[in-house]
Amino acid sequence: MARSALQQVLDLVGKLFGSGRSGTKPSTRAGATDVRDSDYRFEYAPELDGDPDPGEVVWTWVPYEDDPRQGKDRPVAIIGRHGRNLLGVALTSKDKHPQYQVPVGTGPWDRQGRPSFAKVDRLLDIDPATVRREGAILSRAHHDDVVAAVRRLHERRR
Numbered sequence: 001m002a003r004s005a006l007q008q009v010l011d012l013v014g015k016l017f018g019s020g021r022s023g024t025k026p027s028t029r030a031g032a033t034d035v036r037d038s039d040y041r042f043e044y045a046p047e048l049d050g051d052p053d054p055g056e057v058v059w060t061w062v063p064y065e066d067d068p069r070q071g072k073d074r075p076v077a078i079i080g081r082h083g084r085n086l087l088g089v090a091l092t093s094k095d096k097h098p099q100y101q102v103p104v105g106t107g108p109w110d111r112q113g114r115p116s117f118a119k120v121d122r123l124l125d126i127d128p129a130t131v132r133r134e135g136a137i138l139s140r141a142h143h144d145d146v147v148a149a150v151r152r153l154h155e156r157r158r
Contacts, residue, residue, distance in 0.1 A: 031061025031130045032076065032088065035123035038154075040087045042080040042147045046137040052086060052128050054078045055143050057109045057135040060126055062090050075109040076126065077118050077138050079147055086126040089146060091116045102149045104142040109135035118142075120149040 046055030056078050063071035076088040093114040095101065100121035106113050138146075 031063065031071070031073075032090075032124035032126045033063070035082055035087065035125045040080055040082040040123070042087075042150075044140060044143050048134055048137065050134070052078055052126075052131040052134060054080050054086065055138055055140070057091065057107060057138055058088075058126075059109070059132045059135055060088075060130050061132075062124065065122065073132060075116070075135055076124060077104065077143070077146060078126070079143060079150065082123075082125045086128055086131075088124045088126050089118045089120055089150065090122065090124065092119055093117070097121075100153070102142075102146050104138060104146065107136045107138070118146045118149070120146060120153055123150065123154065 043054040046053050048056070052058045057075050058078060059073055060076055061071055062074050062076065063069070075091040077091055078086045078088045080087040091104065091109065092101070093110060093112075093116055095115075095117055097119075100119060101117035102120055104116050104118050106115055110116055
């Protein structure tokens, strides 16, 4: 998939100046949306080749739950596919809701090296073209832990 020159420049700027800064963006900003159906499948096939794959941590726009017109660029663990899109869960460094979070350790997606947690209560539908950059490969064990928690929480909704 060819990437536009603008996307390549944005990727470079993100790499040079860091990522994950909070802020608000207009609702027309492309990025993740909430998964509203059960047409998804889990997969682990990471390959740091410039294209986002299941098993990777990527950076993309994620709207706030309480106001989808706003949000921020944040790390997301890709855990599978949703149609032509990717299925993901947001990562956070704040251990606030242990019943809905799975520890995934530390990685280069967090510049400060803080432990991260996958927020499994919210499944995200991500258009691969909206992924700003790949961050790292999530270990198979952490990926499997996240998938198991998503299954426990979301299978009863299917």
